[in-house]
Amino acid sequence: AQTVTQSQPEMSVQEAETVTLSCTYDTSESDYYLFWYKQPPSRQMILVIRQEAYKQQNATENRFSVNFQKAAKSFSLKISDSQLGDAAMYFCAYRSSDRDDKIIFGKGTRLHILP
Amino acid sequence: KAGVTQTPRYLIKTRGQQVTLSCSPISGHRSVSWYQQTPGQGLQFLFEYFSETQRNKGNFPGRFSGRQFSNSRSEMNVSTLELGDSALYLCASTLTTGGWSYEQYFGPGTRLTVT
Numbered sequence: 001a002q003t004v005t006q007s008q009p010e011m012s013v014q015e016a017e018t019v020t021l022s023c024t025y026d027t028s029e030s031d032y033y034l035f036w037y038k039q040p041p042s043r044q045m046i047l048v049i050r051q052e053a054y055k056q057q058n059a060t061e062n063r064f065s066v067n068f069q070k071a072a073k074s075f076s077l078k079i080s081d082s083q084l085g086d087a088a089m090y091f092c093a094y095r096s097s098d099r100d101d102k103i104i105f106g107k108g109t110r111l112h113i114l115p
Numbered sequence: 116k117a118g119v120t121q122t123p124r125y126l127i128k129t130r131g132q133q134v135t136l137s138c139s140p141i142s143g144h145r146s147v148s149w150y151q152q153t154p155g156q157g158l159q160f161l162f163e164y165f166s167e168t169q170r171n172k173g174n175f176p177g178r179f180s181g182r183q184f185s186n187s188r189s190e191m192n193v194s195t196l197e198l199g200d201s202a203l204y205l206c207a208s209t210l211t212t213g214g215w216s217y218e219q220y221f222g223p224g225t226r227l228t229v230t
Contacts, residue, residue, distance in 0.1 A: 102148070102171040102173075
């Protein structure tokens with residue numbers, strides 16, 4: 001069965017600096033999707049970025065980028081120029097290409113932004 | 116386009132009662148998933164519905180049930196409530212094209228408190 005591991009329960013970063021959140025996953029499949037979701041305090045969970053496993057190029061969305069290492073089964077999220085609004089719980093998620101499979105979430109990393 | 120809506124947003128119930136939560140997905144989304152989120156257990160998958168059929172189910176007791184209607188709206192029901200059922204219940208909808216599911220879009224959640 002697939003698993004997703006986020007080894008950092010909490011992290012802190014100074015405003016305007018860069019931080020990297022780690023995520024590793026375990027799967028025997030070659031085709032799948034990976035996601036990072038953000039859940040701000042008392043606010044809705046939103047999708048931050050998405051990566052297709054068949055794409056070698058790392059996904060980027062403004063200040064958010066990923067480092068996707070397929071062989072190592074690693075999918076880290078880099079946040080550049082951290083802002084106070086980036087403070088949130090971040091969840092890494094995996095979805096297989098099997099259309100009947102569910103999305104699997106990691107336990108999350110709480111990110112604090114220090115002013 | 117309106118987002119995922121969940122009603123009610125807050126609910127207080129007594130042990131032994133039952134509760135029904137509702138979720139309206141984004142227009143055109145046919146898949147709806149339910150999650151239970153607690154500080155201790157994180158995000159736990161309850162079930163997923165697609166075209167009125169339960170496609171996946173998590174490891175929850177039979178007290179937790181759900182259904183989906185022809186307009187894709189979904190309800191989940193918890194019978195014989197226990198204190199441990201206190202949680203944020205999240206609903207997520209997914210656009211499916213030809214049966215393939217992409218990322219999930221989350222609603223604001225229903226905060227259930229059982230006393």
